[in-house]
Amino acid sequence: MRPLTLSAxxxxxPLPWPPPHADGRRERAGTWPLKSDQVARFDALLHEIHPxxxxxxxxxxxxxxxxxxxxxxxxxxxVLDERLDRIDQLRAxxxxxxxxxxxxxxSRVRKLLAYLDQAxxxxxxxxxxxxxxxxxxxxxxxWPALAAEVDEYDDFCRYRNSEHPFGSGMTQRASWxxxxxAAMALVRHQMLVNESHYAESGRPxxxxxxxx
Numbered sequence: 001m002r003p004l005t006l007s008a009x010x011x012x013x014p015l016p017w018p019p020p021h022a023d024g025r026r027e028r029a030g031t032w033p034l035k036s037d038q039v040a041r042f043d044a045l046l047h048e049i050h051p052x053x054x055x056x057x058x059x060x061x062x063x064x065x066x067x068x069x070x071x072x073x074x075x076x077x078x079v080l081d082e083r084l085d086r087i088d089q090l091r092a093x094x095x096x097x098x099x100x101x102x103x104x105x106x107s108r109v110r111k112l113l114a115y116l117d118q119a120x121x122x123x124x125x126x127x128x129x130x131x132x133x134x135x136x137x138x139x140x141x142x143w144p145a146l147a148a149e150v151d152e153y154d155d156f157c158r159y160r161n162s163e164h165p166f167g168s169g170m171t172q173r174a175s176w177x178x179x180x181x182a183a184m185a186l187v188r189h190q191m192l193v194n195e196s197h198y199a200e201s202g203r204p205x206x207x208x209x210x211x212x
Contacts, residue, residue, distance in 0.1 A: 010086040010143045015079075015136070017054060018063040026062030029123050030069060030130050034058040042122045045115060046138055049108045050145035061122075061137065065130050076129060083136045087116060090146070093153045098160070098169030105149040112142055155180070 008014075027034050036058065043056040068076050090113060093099060094106050101109075115138060119125045122134040156176050159165070165175040 008144060008147065010139055011079075011082045015064065015140050016067060017141070018060045020055065020057065020060065025059065027058045029061055029065035029133060030127065032123055032127050032130065034061060034122065038122050042134065042138070045111065046141055049111055049138075049142040052144070053141045056137065056141070061134070064137065065133055068130065068133060073129065080132050080136050083139055084132060086139060086150075087113070089150065089154070093150065096153070096169075098172055099153055099156060100169070100173060101153070102149060105146065108142070108145055112138065112146075 027036075039056065039058050039061070046053050046056060068079065071079070090109050094101055094109050115121060116135050123130055123132075125131040156173065159176045159179070160172060163175070163179070165172040167175075
């Protein structure tokens, strides 16, 4: 079962991902050099996780770094932390025995987490402020490939916490799906009733007659 709406980004608003420039020559994130071979591996990993993601190059990462460095530090850290907070949710999803994560989705998440768990990657974590920028870029651009599974898991967790279903994980998921389908059916029924009332209200109270 897929939710009615998906979170397109791991935060309330997307990062301002720059458009590609044919003559883009920036090759640094702040003072940190972005090596072409490492950028190529980063881009390849992103497209293993999400084949339809935009391409990543050093110039675009450099532009994003300049945007981040132009903010007050507290605001910049909030931009990073809002996205990095999703990492715990991803770990919980693939480790939750009550959740039947699709293998393809679990594989994508594991690849993502394997990169995030490295301290020395495209931009090492020790680089002030920008050390997590590459992690955030990977998380943001890969998110559309993960969003459906994450949103379903988030909804299941809310259901489990509020309704406390009994039984095994399979039984709990079955209860969740049954109740969500019932709720969706009720919404559709209410919509049909509302449309019917609207149609009825548009009819004249007495038949219209020509002549007499």
